Amino acid sequence: xxxxxxxxxxxxxxxxxxxxxxxxxxxxxxxxxxxxxxxxxxxxxxxxxxxxxxxxxxxxxxxxxxxxxxxxxxxxxxxxxxxxxxxxxxxxxxxxxxxxxxxxxxxxxxxxxxxxxxxxxxxxxxxxxxxxxxxxxxxxxxxxxxxxxxxxxxxxxxxxxxxxxxxxxxxxxxxxxxxxxxxxxxxxxxxxxxxxxxxxxxxxxxxxxxxxxxxxxxxxxxxxxxxxxxxxxxxxxxxxxxxxxxxxxxxxxxxxxxxxxxxxxxxxxxxxxxxxxxxxxxxxxxxxxxxx
Numbered sequence: 001x002x003x004x005x006x007x008x009x010x011x012x013x014x015x016x017x018x019x020x021x022x023x024x025x026x027x028x029x030x031x032x033x034x035x036x037x038x039x040x041x042x043x044x045x046x047x048x049x050x051x052x053x054x055x056x057x058x059x060x061x062x063x064x065x066x067x068x069x070x071x072x073x074x075x076x077x078x079x080x081x082x083x084x085x086x087x088x089x090x091x092x093x094x095x096x097x098x099x100x101x102x103x104x105x106x107x108x109x110x111x112x113x114x115x116x117x118x119x120x121x122x123x124x125x126x127x128x129x130x131x132x133x134x135x136x137x138x139x140x141x142x143x144x145x146x147x148x149x150x151x152x153x154x155x156x157x158x159x160x161x162x163x164x165x166x167x168x169x170x171x172x173x174x175x176x177x178x179x180x181x182x183x184x185x186x187x188x189x190x191x192x193x194x195x196x197x198x199x200x201x202x203x204x205x206x207x208x209x210x211x212x213x214x215x216x217x218x219x220x221x222x223x224x225x226x227x228x229x230x231x232x233x234x235x236x237x238x239x240x241x242x243x244x245x246x247x248x249x250x251x252x253x254x255x256x257x258x259x260x261x262x263x264x265x266x267x268x269x270x271x272x273x274x275x276x277x278x279x280x281x282x283x284x285x286x287x288x289x290x291x292x
Contacts, residue, residue, distance in 0.1 A: 006028075009028060010026075012026065029041075030042075030043065036052055036054075036055035037050055037052055037096060037097065038050065038051045038053065046141060047138055047139055047140040047141065049136045049139070050136065050139070051097055051134070051135065051136040052093075052096065052097045052098065053136075056094050056134070057131060059087065059090050059094075059130070061123075061127045061128060062087060062123075062124060063124070064080070064083075066079075067120060067121075070117035071117060072116065072117055072121070073116060073118070074117045075115075076115050076117060084112075084115045084120050087123055088105070088109065088123055091127060091130070092109070094130060098130060098135060099175075099195075101126055101129065101130060103171060103173065103200050104122070105126060106201045108122060110202065137195060139195075140192065140194070142178060142179075142192055143182075143192065145257075146178050146179065146180050146256070147179055147181060147256060147257040147258065147259055148177075148179070148225055148228060148229060148256050148257070148258045148259070149175075149176070149178070149179035149181075149191065149259050149261070150175070150258065150259070150260045150261070151175045151177075151261045151262075152173070152174035152221040152261070152262050153172070153174070153214075153217070153263060153264075154170065154171065154172040154213040154214045154264075155170070155171045155213070170213050171201070171202060172199075172200075172201070172203045172213060172216070172217040173199055173201070174198065174199055174218075174220065174221035175195065175197075175198045176195075176198065176221070176225055176228060177193040177194055177195045178194040179193045180192040180193075181259070196228065203216060204220070212284065214262060214264035214266065215267065215287070217262075218262055221260065222260065226249050226258075229248070229258060230245045230249075232254075233245065233254055233255055236256070270288060
């Protein structure tokens with residue numbers, strides 16, 4: 001079952017006791033809370049859920065009179081600044097199960113050094129949304145075969161005329177999940193997935209437009225996915241020397257297939273063109289020629 005047999009659990013317990021001593025205990029429960037995360041296992045062991053509903057309910061939006069008197073563009077006092085940092089840290093901890101708010105919390109983290117009143121009000125809005133819209137991560141048993149699925153997306157916004165911003169705003173993110181891919185008779189493709197990891201934040205590369213921001217994001221997603229492929233390779237096939245993992249990265253052949261997805265039309269249209277022209281980011285042309 002999805003929790004593992006008692007034989008397997010006892011095997012793990014023996015290893016832990018050998019390292020940390022006989023005081024180590026291992027108990028199988030259908031429900032427990034650890035670091036604010038509620039773990040729930042169904043009685044038939046068919047699926048498990050993770051949520052932070054109780055944790056999020058304890059977060060308190062800042063509704064002080066001092067904040068109400070401030071205009072959006074006013075800086076926060078040292079006390080309100082401390083409140084902002086504390087509440088933002090609590091919201092960031094909820095990202096372990098609340099992927100839907102990651103982009104907003106990531107944007108608010110950019111303002112931690114000098115937050116304004118508008119940032120505090122936006123943070124309050126995010127907290128209220130988390131509380132009014134509870135969510136659970138559900139992990140169901142996947143049919144075989146399975147593959148690693150990487151879905152990436154990026155957004156680019158150039159500074160508007162008269163804006164105080166000097167650099168463009170570039171956000172990027174991707175999701176990594178185990179997935180079972182099925183194709184219906186009409187050609188419709190569907191996936192049953194188990195979320196493994198996700199990333200949401202500002203672009204860590206210099207991007208001059210949508211083109212480069214999308215490509216850089218796909219490269220970052222691939223790097224993270226290949227690292228997971230190495231983990232699964234050892235999980236499935238036993239210990240793998242570093243030389244072997246490097247060969248698999250360069251030449252392929254991982255036991256777990258990888259599928260990457262993006263909705264960037266500019267990439268697809270470029271790959272379909274008859275003649276490849278040099279884009280503004282000339283360093284990407286060889287990558288795209290290889291994809292063709």
